[in-house]
Amino acid sequence: MPMLPPQTVQITCPQCRTKYPTPVFQMLDVGQMPDLKAAFMAGQVNVAVCPKCGTGGMIATPLVYHDPDKQFLFALFPAEVQASPQEQEQFVGAITQMIMQELPPDAPRSYLLNPRRFLTLNSLLDTILEGEGIPKEAMEAQRKRSELLGRLLQVGDDQAALQKLVEEQKAAIDYEFFLTLAAYIDAAQQDGDQASVDHFTALRDQLLLLTGMNMEEDGEVSDADVIAAVDALLAAPTEDVPQLIAEHRPALEYGFFEELTARADAARAAGNTVEAEQFEARRAEILETTEQMDRDAQALFQGAAQTLTTVLEAPELRPALVEHHEELNEAFLLVIAANIEAAERAGNTEAVERLREVERLAVEVVQEALPPEDRLIGQLLQAETPQAATKVLRQHMSMVNTDFVKRLNTLTKEMDDAGRKDVSDRLRQLSREAASILF
Numbered sequence: 322m323p324m325l326p327p328q329t330v331q332i333t334c335p336q337c338r339t340k341y342p343t344p345v346f347q348m349l350d351v352g353q354m355p356d357l358k359a360a361f362m363a364g365q366v367n368v369a370v371c372p373k374c375g376t377g378g379m380i381a382t383p384l385v386y387h388d389p390d391k392q393f394l395f396a397l398f399p400a401e402v403q404a405s406p407q408e409q410e411q412f413v414g415a416i417t418q419m420i421m422q423e424l425p426p427d428a429p430r431s432y433l434l435n436p437r438r439f440l441t442l443n444s445l446l447d448t449i450l451e452g453e454g455i456p457k458e459a460m461e462a463q464r465k466r467s468e469l470l471g472r473l474l475q476v477g478d479d480q481a482a483l484q485k486l487v488e489e490q491k492a493a494i495d496y497e498f499f500l501t502l503a504a505y506i507d508a509a510q511q512d513g514d515q516a517s518v519d520h521f522t523a524l525r526d527q528l529l530l531l532t533g534m535n536m537e538e539d540g541e542v543s544d545a546d547v548i549a550a551v552d553a554l555l556a557a558p559t560e561d562v563p564q565l566i567a568e569h570r571p572a573l574e575y576g577f578f579e580e581l582t583a584r585a586d587a588a589r590a591a592g593n594t595v596e597a598e599q600f601e602a603r604r605a606e607i608l609e610t611t612e613q614m615d616r617d618a619q620a621l622f623q624g625a626a627q628t629l630t631t632v633l634e635a636p637e638l639r640p641a642l643v644e645h646h647e648e649l650n651e652a653f654l655l656v657i658a659a660n661i662e663a664a665e666r667a668g669n670t671e672a673v674e675r676l677r678e679v680e681r682l683a684v685e686v687v688q689e690a691l692p693p694e695d696r697l698i699g700q701l702l703q704a705e706t707p708q709a710a711t712k713v714l715r716q717h718m719s720m721v722n723t724d725f726v727k728r729l730n731t732l733t734k735e736m737d738d739a740g741r742k743d744v745s746d747r748l749r750q751l752s753r754e755a756a757s758i759l760f
Contacts, residue, residue, distance in 0.1 A: 327367075328622065330659040332380070333666050334371035336477050341516070343369040345382055345662075347655055348416055352389040355560050361386075362446060364467030365508050370474060372516030375524065377474035379442070383409075383658075385416045386445065390560075391452050392429060394420075394436040397445050409438070410703070412654075415684040418691060419651050431735035435702050435744050466501045469493055473524060487531045494532050499525065546572040551580050555600065625652035629660070629679070638679055642686045649683050657683070694725055698732070701751055702744070710747070714754055721758050729755060 327344030334341070345367055351358040360366050367384070370377035381401035387394055396413045398404050404412070417433050424430060439445040443464065469490055476483045487494065502525050509517035550569035557565050581600060589597035628648045635641035642649065657680045664672035688696060697717055704710035714721070729752035736745035 328655040328659040331663045331666060332369045332371075334374060334376055336376040336475070337371065337374045339371055339373040340666075341372050343380070344514075345380055345659065347383055347658055348385045348387070348651060350387045350389075350420075352387065358388075360508060362449065362463070364464060365505060368471075368505070370517045370520050371477075372520070374477040375474060375520040376477045377520070378471040382662075383412055385413060385436070386449070387420060388449075388452075389424070389428065392432040393449070393452060394433050395445055395448065396436050396438045397442060398438065398440065399442070400440060411681060411684045412658075413438075414699075415654055415687055416651060418687055421691075421695075429735050431732040431744070431748075434699055434732070462497070463501065465493070466498050469498065470502060470505070473528075474520070483527065484531060487528065491532060494528060499528075502528075547580055551584065555581075555584075621650070621652040622656065624648065625650070625656045628653055629656050632679060633675070639682050639686070642679070642682050646686050646690060649687050653683065654680065693720060694728055697725075698728070702747065707747070707750060710751060711754060714751065715758070718758055721755050726752055726755050 327346045329342045330345050331340055332343045333339070346357075349357050349361055349366070351361075357366065364379070367380040367382060368377065369380050381399040383399075383402055383404060384397040385395070386397070394417065396409070398409055413436055417436060421430055421433055437448070439448070446464070472490075473483065473486060476486060502521060506518055506521045506525070509515075509521060546569075550565075550572035553565050553569060585597045585600040588594075588600065625648070628645050632638060632641045632645065657676055661673055661676045661680070664676060697713075697720055700713055701710045704713055729748055733745050733748040733752060736742075736748060
């Protein structure tokens, strides 16, 4: 399943009421686009900055995080979203089923049946860090820098308030903070978001004046740090590059690229053309891959938007969705979510209700296309108590056969291998009950 870029949604600035578009992710598949992991962990995903006054901050939105290598499926529902349990189930269920359909036939799936949910971004990040073996102290420091950046952006054009905040937080506005700000500028440049680039750059210049920091002298990185970073990033496989960038972030400045260029030039001068080309190819490969994925994803979103328009113009929603069931993919759900948010901000209650009905029916149509046994197992695992699961199982006794029991046993083993003892115990109990019904 190709990773999708963020959906562009309309945001209303809380400070000056300017409406402007901004990219919003509601699903991150770091298996398909590993570069997103570092950006997400650094607080650079789902950030909005007003192009008029510069006010900005994190966007509260539902988010599904999928890492197939770690067998992680996490769902974030911030309190500000106020999503009902039913809405949460529909959102997570639809994306989960699409992931299951697109995974390779031999890929593990059992972890997708019981996604872990979070109410706060910090708790989600801490869990990812624990699985990655990254020290929480390092992430907490980065998180504080991102939060401070958000506060500085919220000040907007109020120079007195900005100066006061800088005086209060002067110790925290250090070399590492400016590196974080530089990362935001780079991300905005890559997204082609010139308004954000201008605001971030203007803030950086103001902070340099107010703090008196000399970026060439303060927080100086040693030559050994630069060499270690170059060695690590040149030797790393592609999937490890984002994490290594985060680890060596202070060293990724002019000296780093100068050293990398010098090594490529030295290799070529020594007649080692292959090595020189490997050094030069890494950046070109990343740029080409990203551009191609953006083009593919843009085509997907354009198709999803056209499908939504067709469905909304149809006399009846369900028949139209059934007719276009092959187009009810992740992009379609993201387009619906973006339109719902835009309608809510505009106060268009009628549009919100109709879009939510399309979303609900689309999920139903997608789920109806799944094998019956997978739908039943999902219901059993979502039951609040073992007694409730038993009741659901006995309500579907006609589906209990030897293949169903084998399926439960297979999932039990997968969850045992993944270290998910809580889920494997439930599946094992369900397998015993199914076997007792059968035999």
